[in-house]
Amino acid sequence: MIEIGLAVLGLPKDRVLEDPYVGFSSQIPLMKESIDEQGQVLMVTAPEKLRLFNPQSFAAKKPTGVKRIFCVGGSTTFGRPFDDATSYSGYLRKLLPETGSSNQWEVINAGGVSYASYRVASVMEELVQFEPDIFIVYSAHNEFLERRTYAGLIETPRWKLAIDAALRKTRTFAVLQDAVDEVRGRDDSPIEMLPGEVDERLNHTVGPVDYVRDDAWTADVLRHYRSNLERMISIARHADAAIVFVEPSCNEKDCAPFKSDDDHFERGTGFFEQGLFDEASDEFLAAIDRDICSLRATSAIREIVREVSSENGVPLVRFNDLLHTMCETEYGHSCLGNEYFLDHVHPTVDVHGKFARQIIETLVRSGQVDGTVPDTTATARVDAAIRGAIDVDDQAIAFRNLAKVLHWAGKFSEAQRSAEDALRLRPSDPESLFVLADCLTQQGRPNEAIERYEQLFEVAEYERAILPFAFVLADAGHLETAKFYATLATASEKLRTREAALDLLVSIHLSLGEDQLAAEAGTHLSD
Template identity: 45%
Template structure:
């Protein structure tokens, strides 16, 4: 009891002198809480001091500003979250924050509203909360938070943090809020954190997506324990945001995130879990209940989860509401619209440009629902006007103001970039329409044209792919990377002469410093082989082999070319080199057997054909080779 009174006395004393005061609701799990600030101070030509997005943050955030001193009769609104809040694939101008900024003067003309877009590209809840800590120092009235889509993007470990009891977690959080704890924490020297690997609990000052280090989502594997801790951490940070808002005497409005369900499959589905295809079949059959369940399972069971799992949305949906905490169920509201417009409530490309980013119209609708929620909560002035009561000319003015700010070229480039990302991720069904958008908006675009053609190829629509490639070659004959892609398709179609014509140009046009140059040169050699031009193939492959002497694909093709020009000795050495690493490669045994046959070395040929038969008993080339060996042996008797 004496100890408790002593601590209380210390806390009251620190309160009286203003020590240890902070809105910092530090996340004890993460090492980046004191990250590089989002805001920097500057003074304009009139001597007025502003806070604006720091220059080194403009890669991830919109360029925004607000006055350091909040003017009288002003409501300061900070919109936080990931790339949806940012406005991707565009920017703030067409985001729900941008729309809010335009609606509010018409809705509540007697109040000045400052809407600051603090959405960070690829920001997960723990980074959003850190940004919120910083913004809490600048007299916020309302935080609007759209989060949940990026929780699995970065590697991090949790050690045994979540092994603590709820009582321990509560005590840790409570102590962190006391002035006594913060004063002691500020006085204790901090040890330099040890160097750590990529799975360290301490994250980089900015987002370091796992996908940046891999070709597609290959880095992701099923890890239920880690995923469960990610879920716990998400819930922890949502509660933490509520605490930060309350400490700043601000309101907070959470948005339940929504995703594209029916027009974007899992980024890495488990081979045995074909939920998405089951959902497509059910949707086409009109069985929407089964389709909805299957599409939801496809998202929830995605090994590379780049969309918010259903339980994240449900957790936000079920947050206890109060005078200063509200929830807008964007997903459910959008489903209602979809039901009215299309007769089903399964969300797809009608509302999303890719897997998660809403269309401009969906952002517009979200902004209107946010205003209705703010009015219902009593967070706007009593005299504010309902959106439904706005005169048509006011609505037209808002729409024109937003759409007039759209830079058509920037919009086209945004569509191209989105197509590139989705193509890279293997989401060709999503990339293709975005590439078409870019071509339309930019009135023709080389990179988008060839991305579209390549997407159609991977989607199995080969005839359409050839048409788009041909259109690209005619319109952009100097876009060498596109020529290389078309040449690759023609190789697959065994149109070797046409492939050679394209790949010769691509090889000359793509500089040797570009890895595509050597890929193009290798493909040209394969086209020469297919056309039985062994001399040209051999010449190209010698260059490729000199560039990449350990590339066994090149070694194998060089062996074929060597055999084709009659250099059997070189071919044998090259094939045997492959067998040193891959002794069970059937094709190499067969090719080597035929080289020995050409030298009339039937015993050595027989050895390789027999090995091929042991490895592949039904292989027709192996059987045919043994037949030829048998015939030659009989004729020699």
């Protein structure tokens, strides 16, 4: 009866509620006001946010006849390892005018690198003040990046959590919550407070090896994720904006788990090599679900996206289905890999283009775009324009940075691929050559590593590579050359490098029967 009475009074059912699990200690707005040369008021990406967001700008007051789309999510939305220009947002910006729609379109890329759903929802809460028409949400791969304790959840029975989730969707709960906040004060909330900006767990460890399996915490993360998707729907609808979710997809066959305690991935690789593709697919997906350092959307995450979309009448872009259908058609199997992804989750430029076209198909089908899906000629024209504007040096640097991250994570075969991609664009880039050489070393391929080190030292005096090269040479039996580089490394300003170089010199001298030189190097080492 209370619920009916509140409805009669006009209180909307879709009121925006605060995140019941986490808050933020401080937040810098994503967009800030600026005045252009014509005196127009613009909203531009805040300088403090440019480390994690693309620079974007749009009129503070939306022009007449314009439909404004905000693309929100994580690094795939951002366009990593590149940027907005080659992202699905960039393609949408170019493709939407080809639909023949009666509207003009603005597409704003508000994807934040490493942003999980609770941060994406917070971004949406800010963006609703800028007259959005559509939110496109691709938020799925970062749910396990930041540590949250969920202490209250762990102690709360599951049946109570279910009842609480149902109550939070009612008008009655909203009114009671407002009353409690008024008495207690909103700053007195018992929810966990996270830092204002992303603080990845990996920043506080030596890498994925520090992760341990925690099934209870994982279950709480999934509950929080579902809650955040429902909040996003509420945020959009409260602003009279449409919302579209994206079904996540990722690299299955060419990306090993970041940390694993089983052999699903190895079995999948074996099945794949035998042509047993269905069995391989099952194992690859199990490897993703069992990854202890989970940086790809699991099957549970995908299922939640589907369920929340279906239960709330939200259009779903079936991106994962699209890629599996493409893979089956083009390669005769459905195991997604390097053909479609540059790393574990980030699509190729070509896939971003196909993804954008699929988004438009979904928008046309749901009535959000009154035109038609661009034909192949228009799509090819847009693709050529986007590719023609790519800065080769910037793209090479992006591949190099990706290689460095994968190398740090111990994924040497994948880091090797990214370093090679960088070198195809900038063949003499010292840092890419160094990363590639070390990847080859770590994979037990010393002769190939030596070739890359030699290529590196032909183009630059790269100090960081001197000692590693000496070790590879020594291990491969090239002792005289190794002695030369080890001696060079003893001049390093870094104490640890000098000590390691002297220790290697002692070993080399002894192997060459140079006992007196070994003793002298040992003396310097003891000093």
